Each structure stands twice: as structure tokens, then as C-alpha cells.
Amino acid sequence: MHTSEQKEMLRSAHPVEPHMRTQVLEALRDIEARHNVTVLFACESGSRGWGFASPDSDYDVRFIYVNRLPWYLTVTPGRDVIEVPISGDLDINGWDLRKALGLMRESNPTLLEWLRSPIVYREEAGTMAQFRALAGQVFSNAKGWHHYASMAKKNFREHLQADAVRYKKYLYVLRPLLAARWIRTQPGVPPMRFAELAQHTLHPVRDAALIDEINALLEVKMRAGEAATSPRWPGIHAFIEAELARNAAEPVQPLPVPGNAALDALLHDTVLRYQR
Helix, strand or coil: CCCCCCCCCCCCECCCCHHHHHHHHHHHHHHHHHHCCEEEEEEEEHHHHHCECCCCCCEEEEEEEECCHHHHCCCCCCCCEEEEEEECCEEEEEEEHHHHHHHHHCCCHHHHHHHCCCCEEEECHHHHHHHHHHHHHCCCHHHHHHHHHHHHHHHHHHHCCCCEEEHHHHHHHHHHHHHHHHHHHCCCCCCCCHHHHHHHHCCCCCCHHHHHHHHHHHHHHCCCCCCCEEECCHHHHHHHHHHHHHHHHCCCCCCCCCCCHHHHHHHHHHHHHCCC
């Protein structure tokens, strides 16, 4: 619908302070040493990755790591998540490779968004190129669409019914709605960035008034605190209601996806590659 060379229709910013990037990299090195793992990939999730962080937004760092071979060879599975206590503005946790591949098999949107984050702190390029390619191959349009459509419906019901609502809650409905629309029109993994989603799912002429209103919302949200509220935005509200109604009336039809052999092969090869 739109080319990547076109000027983006929506405001977008992905701020990472240099001292925070340094702190993140130090935290990742400490995690590797303490847990005897190798971090394959680390990115920014949440509002900084989506492109509409507030001045007081946290740094939500998410990572994928591989354990040593003995960890995978026990009768009782070990814990497959590493969580670090929140420190200041830094919220950091990650998933073991086997867990990540299992979630990939289920087309887990959170994992797929990590892979498309515009803010990458660390990456083992060869491994993650395979990982990303496989994620696109095994993606289930039906599972992805259902997740985003359900998320939008739930957030709308729980957060947008009052006369005054938090700015970010509108975006927590709009983003999954546009992701569901992306999957409906071009069955594949939607981008993480909100501005890119809009670029490919909204029309610059037909949706001009809606785009202007979303930009106005973004401008205020990116200057206000996370808890700031406003009265309803009528154009955005009407669009949400219409899109939710369409999702209820026209669910997407599932497309075939391959089996697990390639997932097993990537796990096997990667675990053996990172032994020491």
C-alpha cells in the first residue's frame, strides 16, 4: 500500500540515553557470568520500541539466551526464564532458546515483536538471522490475528469506557488493531513500530482526519507522564469501534504452516555451537 521511502504519517521516537545503553550492556554481561549462558539477542520492548515512549517510561529490555548443553540433558527441566529485579528505570528479563522456539511455534506475538524491535542492544548475527527467517516461515496468521484482535477488544473494554482515559490506553488498543489489520491484508508478521504499522494499514487520504487525530494524541502522550489522562478522542474512538465490529464479523481464515523439524534443528545446532 505504501513504500518504505515515503515519509511516515505518524510521529515516532525511540529514545535511548547513552548511559542507559551502557547500563544495559553491563547488565547483560553480568547475567551471562552469573548464569553461565550466552545472550544471543537483546532488544527494547514496550513503548520505546513501539515509538511512543513518555518522558518517564521505563527501559524494558528483553533477551534470548542459550544455556550450556548439560542444562538441556536433565530429566527435570530447569527454569527457562531469567528475571532481574527492577532497578531504577531498567526492567530486564529473558527467555531460554528452547522456550523462545516453543513460543515461536505458537506464533507468540511478544516474541515476534522483539525480533522486529528498532532498538537492538546485542545480537549474534548468524544465529538470529536464522531465527528471524524461521519465525516468518512458521507464523500462523490465524493465531497472530486472534491475539491482536482479542487484545484490542479487551483493552477497549477495560480502559476506554470512562469519560477520561489515559493517553497510552488508546495506543494499547490502536496498535493491536492495526496489527490485526496488517495480518488480514498481508498475512505475515506485522512490524513492531506503530508508525510503520500505520504506514501500511491506513490510507493517507481516506484516513487523513484519523491520522491527524492520532498524531495529536502521540504529540501529547510523548510529552506527558505515563499516568496522564484526557477526555475521549472522538475520531479515534469511532475508528476503534468500527474496526472491532469488523473483526467480530470477519475473522481471518487460517493458512497452512510447516511442522517442527526446522525448529528442532535450530535448537540442536545452536546449543552445540555455544558450548565452552
